[in-house]
Amino acid sequence: MESRSNWGTRAGFILAAVGSAIGLGNIWRFPAVAYENGGGAFFIPYLFALLTAGIPILIMEFSMGHKHRGSAPLTFKRMNKKSEFVGWWAVLVAFVISTYYSVIVAWAMSYSVFSFNQNWGSDTESFLFNDYLQMVDPGQVGGIVPGVLIPLIIVWVLVLGILFKGVKKGIEIANRIFIPALVIIFLIIVIRAVTLPGALDGLQAFFAPDFSTILDADVWVAAYGQIFFSLSIAFAIMITYSSYLPKKSDLTNNAFIVGFGNSSFELLAGIGVFSVLGFMSAQSGVGVSEVVESGVGLAFVVFPAIINEFPGLNGLFGFLFFASLVLAGLTSLMSITETYVAGLVDKFNISRTKAVLFGGGLAAIISLIFSTQGGLNFLDAADYFINQFGVALLGLVEVVLVAWILRQVKDLKDHTNEISDIRLGSWWAICLTVITPIVLGFQMYQLLTQNLL
Numbered sequence: 001m002e003s004r005s006n007w008g009t010r011a012g013f014i015l016a017a018v019g020s021a022i023g024l025g026n027i028w029r030f031p032a033v034a035y036e037n038g039g040g041a042f043f044i045p046y047l048f049a050l051l052t053a054g055i056p057i058l059i060m061e062f063s064m065g066h067k068h069r070g071s072a073p074l075t076f077k078r079m080n081k082k083s084e085f086v087g088w089w090a091v092l093v094a095f096v097i098s099t100y101y102s103v104i105v106a107w108a109m110s111y112s113v114f115s116f117n118q119n120w121g122s123d124t125e126s127f128l129f130n131d132y133l134q135m136v137d138p139g140q141v142g143g144i145v146p147g148v149l150i151p152l153i154i155v156w157v158l159v160l161g162i163l164f165k166g167v168k169k170g171i172e173i174a175n176r177i178f179i180p181a182l183v184i185i186f187l188i189i190v191i192r193a194v195t196l197p198g199a200l201d202g203l204q205a206f207f208a209p210d211f212s213t214i215l216d217a218d219v220w221v222a223a224y225g226q227i228f229f230s231l232s233i234a235f236a237i238m239i240t241y242s243s244y245l246p247k248k249s250d251l252t253n254n255a256f257i258v259g260f261g262n263s264s265f266e267l268l269a270g271i272g273v274f275s276v277l278g279f280m281s282a283q284s285g286v287g288v289s290e291v292v293e294s295g296v297g298l299a300f301v302v303f304p305a306i307i308n309e310f311p312g313l314n315g316l317f318g319f320l321f322f323a324s325l326v327l328a329g330l331t332s333l334m335s336i337t338e339t340y341v342a343g344l345v346d347k348f349n350i351s352r353t354k355a356v357l358f359g360g361g362l363a364a365i366i367s368l369i370f371s372t373q374g375g376l377n378f379l380d381a382a383d384y385f386i387n388q389f390g391v392a393l394l395g396l397v398e399v400v401l402v403a404w405i406l407r408q409v410k411d412l413k414d415h416t417n418e419i420s421d422i423r424l425g426s427w428w429a430i431c432l433t434v435i436t437p438i439v440l441g442f443q444m445y446q447l448l449t450q451n452l453l
């Protein structure tokens with residue numbers, strides 16, 4: 001374990017952590033979540049969640065991984081032998097996510113190619129479900145559409161190839177290329193989007209604050225949920241990535257950069273998506289509220305329909321949009337996959353190559369199930385379950401364990417303060433020991449009473 005690999009540079013680590021955080025959730029989840037939960041007013045609970053839970057937990061996970069220098073299971077084990085299972089639980093959730101996240105990245109890859117000729121035709125919904133997802137057979141539609149299988153194989157070959165290369169030569173270099181490329185592509189998309197006819201109406205709908213929602217508990221729960229998923233916290237990822245940091249690393253500063261970097265991208269995505277939705281609403285003559293969508297529906301049904309109507313260079317715009325999904329998705333997928341690769345290496349003392357082959361190979365095979373139409377229902381169910389229960393429950397268990405049961409807050413604070421510029425004060429401890437457990441506990445209570453009673 002002494003020869004644990006390290007990031008080559010501080011920027012390399014920050015880009016990799018930002019790469020994990022910026023994912024499909026930023027682009028297709030945040031805009032609709034913000035819109036549905038008060039628009040401009042949502043920024044209040046959202047910022048509160050970022051400052052009381054997002055960044056404090058990011059600091060906690062950075063500190064845990066850095067201090068104990070292990071994958072999530074090993075880190076938890078080093079804090080206390082009996083708590084190793086929490087690390088494995090997080091790793092297992094990450095494993096499940098990777099089996100379907102990869103499929104969506106593969107769809108985006110296909111759609112980036114379809115964009116050029118708008119292969120999806122005018123009925124984009126029927127194309128997705130009745131044509132594209134039926135085609136496991138390569139080259140079915142006029143030899144142009146390779147089905148889901150080939151892009152899925154490309155996604156896994158890319159991700160596992162990068163992980164084979166290791167932390168510095170693989171993950172770091174990939175993020176150094178992918179993240180700047182993603183930001184440039186996304187800026188081009190947003191600049192084009194805000195200059196579309198109707199964009200202003202979309203932006204007005206997005207930013208118009210509805211303060212009547214501000215006291216609604218569901219809105220606060222939505223804000224915390226978005227922050228957790230978006231920052232990839234409570235998924236073993238940030239612990240794993242920070243275990244590769246060199247001894248002298250400014251953990252607090254890094255956490256602030258990653259937290260604000262991710263939220264800035266999220267805001268940018270909101271502006272881009274709502275400008276485009278405003279355009280769509282102007283074209284079709286229906287209100288913006290009628291065209292708002294999130295997730296698969298937004299990216300693979302609504303966006304292709306909008307691209308059909310796009311004024312000039314629509315192939316290129318479509319390509320850039322789906323390419324941004326691919327880049328955002330790949331960098332997140334790498335981070336999720338690395339959690340179980342690192343877990344296997346630490347636990348069984350096997351080489352990285354073997355861990356990538358076993359762990360990644362198994363995830364790749366399972367992902368094939370999700371790539372069929374039958375698997376689609378399964379994908380929906382898995383995503384719902386992970387989002388609703390995985391995130392809140394794991395987050396709750398993690399903070400309660402670290403703050404209350406193992407009483408690690410002071411140790412981690414001292415460890416972090418020794419090497420960081422910004423000193424952690426009691427605000428940090430209060431966020432971890434009081435605010436986050438109360439919010440997540442409430443969220444769990446609500447989920448259980450809504451779902452089970």
Ligand code: PHE
Pocket residue numbers: 020021022023024025026097229230231232235237332333335336
């Ligand atoms: N944070 C990523 C996003 O916003 C998704 C993600 C979640 C990645 C959980 C890894 C683990 O899409």
